[in-house]
Amino acid sequence: MERIYNFSAGPAVLPEEVLQQARDEMLDWHGSGMSVMEMSHRGKEFMSIAAKAEADLRELAGIPQNYKVLFLSGGASAQFAMVPMNLLRGKKSANYINTGQWSKKAIQEAKKYCTVNVAASSEDANFTYVPPQETWNLDPDAAYLHYTPNETIGGVEFNWVPDLLNGKTDMPLVADISSTFMSRPLDVSRFGLIYAGAQKNVGPAGLCIVIVRDDLLGHTIAGTPTMFDYKIHADNDSMYNTPPTYPMYICGLVLEWLKKRGGLKAMEETNITKANLLYELLDATDFYHCPVAKPDRSRMNVPFTLKNAALDDEFLKQARTRGLIQLKGHRSVGGMRASIYNAMPLEGVKVLVEFMKEFASHHA
Structure with missing residues (x-):
């Protein structure tokens, strides 16, 4: 069978050599006699897969030690609720930048938990540009600023990282980087939290990667489900429940591929x-x-x-x-x-x- 060129927005094309390696290891991973899909997530075989994936991710992305890496299910869309649940920290509002369909979905979900200040929007031109930062109307008392660096549907991208009040605020910057994650270098230290659905650049659907600064953990709003508490996942190395094990494995192979390239x-x-x-x-x-x-x-x-x-x-x-x-x-x-x-x-x-x-x- 001849491979085609797949321009899907997601689930998206994966490196051919990654797919070939996954094929070769399908029935027997490294002499274990098991497929990765059959492994206990707490067994030494899968624990080694998870540990290497995190180590390679930290190396490639230059993730500082005071940030936790979480491998979660629920896709990036679950983060639309998890972010306000975890990051409001007693505050009543949050800033959002509206540059497309995914920004709008994040805004609508956040409105269930706080007052959303839409600090800037490009909806006036059908989401065909990024509002210049000098036009933003930020609430200085808001808990965080959320934006979507790349809008997958509209093809609009920030080619810069917002500078919050010239560094004169401790307001965390939050980004949904699903469609640009691992496609270029990124200074993680400028963010309080970033999250990405894997099915664009780093793996198959079903996995979401969250990178969060550790001082932002442990401040959930009342009534937050256990599974939506970042600290629970951080304290358990993403193994509080059964994580999306096979997508994590494929993600690990993609990270190895990135290192080789x-x-x-x-x-x-x-x-x-x-x-x-x-x-x-x-x-x-x-x-x-x-x-x-x-x-x-x-x-x-x-x-x-x-x-x-x-x-x-x-x-x-x-x-x-x-x-x-x-x-x-x-x-x-x-x-x-x-x-x-x-x-x-x-x-x-x-x-x-x-x-x-x-x-x-x-x-x-």
Whole structure:
């Protein structure tokens, strides 16, 4: 069977060599006589898998020792509730930046637990830009500031990290980095908490990784379920209950793959090259259009429309015959979207660009 180029926004493409290793180890992991899916999460075999995954993650991302790494279930969406439950710390409000559909979902969930101050929003332009920080109206008494550095659906990305009141506040910065996690270096020390669904750049669906500063643990609101308390998971090394063991294993393999490829700086350089190839084509013709403001374009998720929307179905049909799949845009915005995460090879983007050039020349 020939592999295709999968541009899905998530669950997304995984490195082929990771899939091959998982295949080879499916029935017998390292002579244990068991598949990882069969292992006790408290057995020495799986405990070694979990420990190595965390160690590699800490090394690659440069995670300081005063931060806990949690491997949780529930996806990133569970964090929309867990963040206010854990980080309000007696305060009544939280700041949120609204730059797209995932920001909106986080805001709606947080409203169940606190007053949400939407400090800035780009909804006035259909979420096609990032509001400049000088326009933000932050509540200085809020418990934290939450933002989404990359909006997977709209393809809008912060190319900068917010500087909270020039460092004159201890307000924690919280980020949903699901679609950019491990795609570039990140100074973890600038954040109080970051969280990411794994199914973009580091593994299959079912796993969420939370990185939280340890002084923020242990301050949950009244009535917080045990399973939603970060401290419970931190105190038990993510083993309070049975964690998503197989996704953790695959995540560990992906982290090994990243290390072999030179780490996050090398990955960033490759991702910039891939994104530039696609955006250069979009800007070189009026047949295609990217709605996102140039300074705020995502490296991971590239939305675009065709000049004639009546050609959308034909574009997708012909793309599939070339082995290019999952290019249809999200139902809320339409058009097309190419998600080019870490595991999407440069060759895949080149094939897409060549197809797009040919399609435009035949339908101009």
